Amino acid sequence: MLIEVQSLNIQYGNKKVLENINLTVSSGEIVTIVGPNGSGKTTLFKAIIGSAPIASGKIIMSPSLKVGYVPQVLNVDLSLPLTAERFLNLVTNRNDRGALRAKQILGSEDYLSTQISNLSGGQLQRVLLARALLNDPDILLLDEATRGLDQPGSAAFYKKIEELRESSGCAVLMISHDLHVVMSASNRVICLNGHICCQGEPQSVASSPEYRDLFGSNIDGTFALYQHNQKENKSRINNSNA
Amino acid sequence: MLDDFMVRATLAGIGVAIAAAPLGCFVVWRRMAYFGEATAHAALLGISLSLMFEFSVFAGALFVSLIMATLVTFGQGRSLFLDTLLGVAGHTSMAAGLIIVSYISGVRIELMAYLIGDILAVSKTDVLLIWLGLGAVLLLLFWRWSALLLCTLNEDLAAASGLNPKRENFILTIALAVVVAVGIKVVGVLLIIALLIIPAASSRFLGSTPEKMAVFASLIGVASAILGFNASYVFDTPTGPSIVCVASLIFLLTLTFSSLTQQFQRKN
Numbered sequence: 001m002l003i004e005v006q007s008l009n010i011q012y013g014n015k016k017v018l019e020n021i022n023l024t025v026s027s028g029e030i031v032t033i034v035g036p037n038g039s040g041k042t043t044l045f046k047a048i049i050g051s052a053p054i055a056s057g058k059i060i061m062s063p064s065l066k067v068g069y070v071p072q073v074l075n076v077d078l079s080l081p082l083t084a085e086r087f088l089n090l091v092t093n094r095n096d097r098g099a100l101r102a103k104q105i106l107g108s109e110d111y112l113s114t115q116i117s118n119l120s121g122g123q124l125q126r127v128l129l130a131r132a133l134l135n136d137p138d139i140l141l142l143d144e145a146t147r148g149l150d151q152p153g154s155a156a157f158y159k160k161i162e163e164l165r166e167s168s169g170c171a172v173l174m175i176s177h178d179l180h181v182v183m184s185a186s187n188r189v190i191c192l193n194g195h196i197c198c199q200g201e202p203q204s205v206a207s208s209p210e211y212r213d214l215f216g217s218n219i220d221g222t223f224a225l226y227q228h229n230q231k232e233n234k235s236r237i238n239n240s241n242a
Numbered sequence: 243m244l245d246d247f248m249v250r251a252t253l254a255g256i257g258v259a260i261a262a263a264p265l266g267c268f269v270v271w272r273r274m275a276y277f278g279e280a281t282a283h284a285a286l287l288g289i290s291l292s293l294m295f296e297f298s299v300f301a302g303a304l305f306v307s308l309i310m311a312t313l314v315t316f317g318q319g320r321s322l323f324l325d326t327l328l329g330v331a332g333h334t335s336m337a338a339g340l341i342i343v344s345y346i347s348g349v350r351i352e353l354m355a356y357l358i359g360d361i362l363a364v365s366k367t368d369v370l371l372i373w374l375g376l377g378a379v380l381l382l383l384f385w386r387w388s389a390l391l392l393c394t395l396n397e398d399l400a401a402a403s404g405l406n407p408k409r410e411n412f413i414l415t416i417a418l419a420v421v422v423a424v425g426i427k428v429v430g431v432l433l434i435i436a437l438l439i440i441p442a443a444s445s446r447f448l449g450s451t452p453e454k455m456a457v458f459a460s461l462i463g464v465a466s467a468i469l470g471f472n473a474s475y476v477f478d479t480p481t482g483p484s485i486v487c488v489a490s491l492i493f494l495l496t497l498t499f500s501s502l503t504q505q506f507q508r509k510n
Binding site: 045081082143 | 271405449452454
């Protein structure tokens with residue numbers, strides 16, 4: 001067990017943001033959190049990395065757990081001159097294995113001397129992921145990591161995550177809006193809306209009434225898209241490998 | 243040497259300019275200008291209290307600025323309209339300060355000195371305080387530089403890297419309170435933020451890394467202090483506003499220079 005959340009409650013003022021959250025992430029697992037806007041997904045992440053105040057409950061991390069965190073956005077004001085390389089070296093606990101993984105993710109290094117604010121969406125994504133890998137983490141936390149990427153871009157990103165899990169054995173806990181990708185790429189899906197509505201294997205969550213309630217009328221469309229896309233994604237991935 | 247008021251004034255101006263510039267970079271990067279403004283305005287309450295009860299103006303200003311800094315650090319995240327609250331707190335303090343001053347006889351004329359500064363009147367103690375403040379601010383920034391940068395980029399990322407963003411923000415606001423308190427003698431509560439922001443804004447066009455930008459900002463600040471001081475001597479203008487105007491001129495120059503070189507590069 002890497003992370004165990006026990007009856008976690010979080011509230012801001014009088015507003016209950018998270019209620020009685022219980023979840024576990026074991027090593028090597030890919031767990032995805034889905035939920036509408038304002039359902040507390042990001043708050044749950046903040047609690048795990050220790051930046052949200054916990055009202056009650058516990059978050060138990062396995063001793064000396066190394067966490068890699070990929071945030072949604074960077075607030076790079078245009079007035080701040082900062083190259084990708086400098087950002088990568090800003091307060092990190094790197095080790096050799098992690099540095100190697102980061103290097104693989106970065107690929108070509110010619111954009112490292114570029115200012116962060118001038119990076120393309122895909123480049124910034126690679127830099128953020130590479131930074132999270134520097135300490136060779138036991139678990140990766142991805143907060144809507146594919147925001148700002150187009151569909152092929154996100155598909156490629158999730159493929160990379162899958163490969164990472166294969167090669168390093170690190171677990172992945174991610175928040176995602178790409179419902180169809182989530183379904184094909186996760187071992188377990190947690191459906192969150194202030195509380196945990198349902199959780200389990202992707203297929204069983206997708207067919208549960210709670211999930212259908214939450215994602216409303218376009219659920220059938222999404223589900224169809226998912227099945228359709230799953231095949232399409234696979235063939236696309238195979239093609240690119242060939 | 244310190245017996246010469248010109249020397250004292252120059253040293254005071256340089257000290258405040260060096261301390262303000264790197265901190266000003268953070269103010270610009272994090273868009274904290276309004277917070278700085280409110281803190282500086284609030285400091286007037288501290289000044290008026292110190293005049294009334296006859297204790298050090300520096301201590302009064304520092305005390306009130308620190309209260310504002312604490313309010314902001316711990317109010318963050320709890321309230322969605324922090325900006326408005328800051329405006330309320332800053333301006334209420336300033337108004338209250340002005341009322342208190344109106345009750346103290348003979349201080350009304352002196353008030354102008356605290357609004358726009360009176361660099362020619364700095365004492366040896368003031369110079370010492372300014373350079374102590376400068377040392378403290380530079381030490382704080384040097385010590386927490388990378389951590390502060392990461393917090394500026396993303397607080398959650400900083401937390402995940404083992405930092406405490408709340409603590410880092412508090413350190414930054416304390417540094418800001420110190421600069422406001424020591425800067426009041428030189429440029430006054432109305433203009434101290436200008437000394438933070440304008441050199442930082444000018445150096446954006448010159449520095450390619452955060453560190454270079456901070457160093458350039460310090461150099462521009464020092465140049466503004468010396469040139470502004472001399473200009474005020476030659477043209478017989480108030481010193482604080484002269485320093486700020488020189489800084490603005492430098493800003494215009496670097497802005498023009500950078501847009502010209504950019505156009506030149508585009509053509510080639």
